[in-house]
Amino acid sequence: xARILITSAIPYINGIKHLGNLVGSQLPAxxxxxxxxxxxxxxxxLCATDExxxxxxxAATKAGMAVEEYCAQMHQTQAELAAGFxxxxxxxxRSSSPQNHRLTQYFxxxxxxxxxxxxxxxxQVFSKADDRFLPDRYIEGTxxxxxxxxxxxxxxxxCTKQLxxxxxxxxxxxxxxxxxxxxxxxxxxYLKQSKLKDDLDAWIDAQxxxxxxxxxxxxxxxxxxxxxxxRGITRDLYWGVPVKKGDAPWPGMEGKVFYVWFDAPIEYIAxxxxxxxxxxxxxxxxxxxxxxxxxxxxxxxxxxxxxxNVPFHTLSFPATIKGSGEPWKLVDxxxxxxxxxxxxxxxxxxxxxxxxxxxxxxxxxxxxxxWWLLSHAPESSDAEFTWENFQASVxxxxxxxxxxxxxxxxxxxxxxxxxxxxxxGSLSPEGQALIDELTTRLKAYxxxxxxxxxxxxxxxxxxxxVAGNEFLQExxxxxKFKTDPEAAAADIRLALxxxxxxxxxxxxxxPDAADQLLSAMQTETTAWPSDIxxxxxxxxxxxxxxxxxxxxxxxxxxxxxxxxxRFAGIRN
Numbered sequence: 130x131a132r133i134l135i136t137s138a139i140p141y142i143n144g145i146k147h148l149g150n151l152v153g154s155q156l157p158a159x160x161x162x163x164x165x166x167x168x169x170x171x172x173x174x175l176c177a178t179d180e181x182x183x184x185x186x187x188a189a190t191k192a193g194m195a196v197e198e199y200c201a202q203m204h205q206t207q208a209e210l211a212a213g214f215x216x217x218x219x220x221x222x223r224s225s226s227p228q229n230h231r232l233t234q235y236f237x238x239x240x241x242x243x244x245x246x247x248x249x250x251x252x253q254v255f256s257k258a259d260d261r262f263l264p265d266r267y268i269e270g271t272x273x274x275x276x277x278x279x280x281x282x283x284x285x286x287x288c289t290k291q292l293x294x295x296x297x298x299x300x301x302x303x304x305x306x307x308x309x310x311x312x313x314x315x316x317x318x319y320l321k322q323s324k325l326k327d328d329l330d331a332w333i334d335a336q337x338x339x340x341x342x343x344x345x346x347x348x349x350x351x352x353x354x355x356x357x358x359x360r361g362i363t364r365d366l367y368w369g370v371p372v373k374k375g376d377a378p379w380p381g382m383e384g385k386v387f388y389v390w391f392d393a394p395i396e397y398i399a400x401x402x403x404x405x406x407x408x409x410x411x412x413x414x415x416x417x418x419x420x421x422x423x424x425x426x427x428x429x430x431x432x433x434x435x436x437x438n439v440p441f442h443t444l445s446f447p448a449t450i451k452g453s454g455e456p457w458k459l460v461d462x463x464x465x466x467x468x469x470x471x472x473x474x475x476x477x478x479x480x481x482x483x484x485x486x487x488x489x490x491x492x493x494x495x496x497x498x499x500w501w502l503l504s505h506a507p508e509s510s511d512a513e514f515t516w517e518n519f520q521a522s523v524x525x526x527x528x529x530x531x532x533x534x535x536x537x538x539x540x541x542x543x544x545x546x547x548x549x550x551x552x553x554g555s556l557s558p559e560g561q562a563l564i565d566e567l568t569t570r571l572k573a574y575x576x577x578x579x580x581x582x583x584x585x586x587x588x589x590x591x592x593x594x595v596a597g598n599e600f601l602q603e604x605x606x607x608x609k610f611k612t613d614p615e616a617a618a619a620d621i622r623l624a625l626x627x628x629x630x631x632x633x634x635x636x637x638x639x640p641d642a643a644d645q646l647l648s649a650m651q652t653e654t655t656a657w658p659s660d661i662x663x664x665x666x667x668x669x670x671x672x673x674x675x676x677x678x679x680x681x682x683x684x685x686x687x688x689x690x691x692x693x694x695r696f697a698g699i700r701n
Contacts, residue, residue, distance in 0.1 A: 131170040132427055134418050134458070135162050136397045138434035138442075139179040139224065142203045143188035145210065147483040148514065149469040149476030152502040153435035157464065157583050159216045160503060161431065163637035164578045166217075167657050173418050175400040176211075177222035178204045181369040182389030183266035183283075187303060196368045200225060210486045214495045215640045220404035224392060228406070229399035230370050233392040237318075237362070238375030239453040245321045247359065248381065253315050254282075254294045258307035262315060262365040263294055265389075267304060270297030283390075286477070289437045291350075293361075316381060317363045318372065320391070322448045326357045329444055329451070332459075340508075342436055343465045347443035360445060362391040394446035398457070421456040431462045431581070439465050464581045467507035471514050484514070484696050492692060496639040497523050497681070503638055504587035516693040520684045527639075530594045531631065532680035535646065537601060538624040539676040545610055546618060550626075552670035554619030559604040563623070566596050567630075568661045574634065590635060597627050625650065625674060626665040630658060642680055649677040 137158035140146050155176060162174040180200045189199035200223070208221050223229075240246050254263045261267075265283040272280035273296055277287035281303075282294035294300065301308050322329075333339075333347050351357050363372055369386025372379045401415035408414075417424035432442055442463060450457045469476060476483035489498050501519050504526070505512050542551065556564075574589040601624065610617035632646035633655055647653065651673050658664040668674075 131165070131429060132418075133162075133165045133170050133172045134425075134428050134430040135165075135172060135174045136400075136430075136432050137174075137176045138432070138438045139177045139393060139396060140207060141184045142178045142180045142200050142207075143184035144203070145206065145485045145487050147471075147476040147485045148489060148498065148502060149471070149483060150435075151214065151486060151498075152469050152506055153466045154433045154438075155211065155216055156214070156499065156502055157466070157506060157581070158431075158433035159214075159218075160583065160586075160637045161433070161464075161578070161581055162217055163640065167633065167636060167655070168575075169657065172219070173401065173404070174217060174219045175222070175397060175404065176216075176218050176220075177224055177226075177396050177400045177403075178207055179389065179393045179396070180204070180223055180225040181366075181386070181392060182364070183264060183303075183366065184389075186366065186368050187266060190304070197225075210490070213490045214486065214499065217640075220400055220407060222396065222400035222403040224389075224396040224399075226396075226399060226403055228402040229392060229396045232399045232402070233370045233387055233395050234373040235375055236395060236449055236453055237373070237379075237387065237391075238377070239455065240320065240449065241374055243452055243454055245324060245448075245452045246362075247319045247321055248316060249319045249361070250314055250316050251361075252295065252312045253365075254300060254310050255313040256302045256305065256307055257309045257311065258305045259302055262313070263300075263302055263304075263310070264364040264366060265294070267302065268294045268297060268300050268310075269303050270300035273298055284437065286437065286475075289346075289440075291440060315365065317361045317385070318379075318382065319359045320362045320445070320448060320452070321359050322357050322444065323359050325448045325451055326351060329357070329447060332447065332451075333443060336462075339463060340465055342467065342509075343439055343443065343463045346436060346439040346465070350440045350444055357444060360388075362388045364388050390441050390445060391449070394441065395449070419458050421458055425458045428458060429462070430458055430460045431464065432460050433464050434466070436465050436467055439463070462581070467509070467511045469502075469505075469507050469512050469514060472516075473513075488696065492688075493684075494641060496641050497527065500527055500587075500639055503583055504591070506583040506587075508582070508584055516689050520686075520689045523681070524683045526591055526594075527642075527681040528683045530591065530598060531635070531642075534594065534597045534601065534624075535628055535631075535649075535677060535680055538621065538628060539649065539674065541607060542621050542625065542674075543676055545614075546621065548674055548676070550622050550668050550670050550672040550674065551618035552622075553615035554613075554617070554622075556623070557604055557616060557620055559600055560620060560623045562603075563596060563600040563627075564661050564665060567593060567665075570596065571634070571658065571661065578637070587638065590638060593634065594631065597624065597631070600624070600627075622668075622670065623665055626668050629654070629668060630661075630664055633658060645677055645680065649675050651675070 138154040189196040266281045268282040272285040274290045275288040363385045372382040372385045405415040471483040577586040604620045606617040606620040629650045632643040636643035
């Protein structure tokens, strides 16, 4: 049994996330977690809300709430929506937790001891109208790299380039919109990433199986221009982890907090500590996942994220881990995704553009969204959501292929043999051909899932659903029944077992439908299939079943047109 540690990029607290966020990290991470649990592996799947930094403060101000209250409320909202999409986190934590405060300060102290923190006097944008410095997202302007006019002071969401507020062209305050800005001197701490450049370069070179998207972005940040730069890790903000050197004060840093992109990845570790506390187990139980000197040397650690998060996870966070000098677990594999676009433009939380998680669940069950998003995951390139494609795909795959197979088999059996698995007959040539095909396809499906090839996995799963329909057409039990009822019974017995098989292998993608199928087949067996012939004979003659309600209702043209109008791109 393997041990798999899985983390999804932690979503910002500043509002409900859109479907692009979901498919870029949390949903494929859940797919991988569910699959590995199904294969019998020990899994710890962690995520949290990213609650510090300017996004939280700005969102709270906009909502007219104290930032602490706002974060608590939005964490609950995001947790509920995650549950609605059946995201199977072992723990959904908070970066504002005491555990993360302590660990962030602890790592900062270690880095300082190891000569990797430098105090720097720098010039920073100050807003006279707001009477404060404008770090990160408190300032907006035009990106000097791509010309995008809504770039933020920490990063351009259009081209993903990391920025400093002073880099922006025609900057303005995100609070007041004021352009009455000046540059003043202040002091901040910098993580001396440049000292670890060669170490990080060699480490990335050793990751031969990483996606090209991940390594290419990491290499770009390492080598383009002047190469990897030291990064400021403190900010002039109220809300965040107070700057300390471990437990001790940090002279000259009073009133400052750690930069959100310093403390946020550390929350992956802190989240495990939160999980252990919530479970009432001792700290050794989370150390075994994160400390290689405490048992984590046999853990495979996999991260999931959108491409805009790659620089921080391939460079800054590993620099923190490596720079600490302690035996903390480094990531083994980073699965990164391109962008999912919406009707010719980008999804955007900050601009309210696209379909958001709460809106999606209001109109359709989670499985519809899970299937479409995963089967169209933006792995090799950006993908695009259109209502026409969504309707066509879910109607064909879920209703016409899987749903139709289940309906045909159960209804025919009920009408000819009753609501029990029929006896009689022997395996037909069509049945043997099906077993042979599924044996091959299941192996391919497992290989794709192990390699986290999401779209290929979905395609192979669909092919197994299609194989069941083709078996029905070729075996034609409704015709056999007229002359050889026992032969028809054998084919239907195989097909009923196939429904239970589909439930198990489909559960990572469509867990609610899988549960519905297991319930209809009156079985709780979820063991991952190995010997297909034995698996397709598991429900023996006399075993009861029920005809499930329509597994997937088709999306009508009227519904599609209504939704396209209602969600025209701007969240109200």
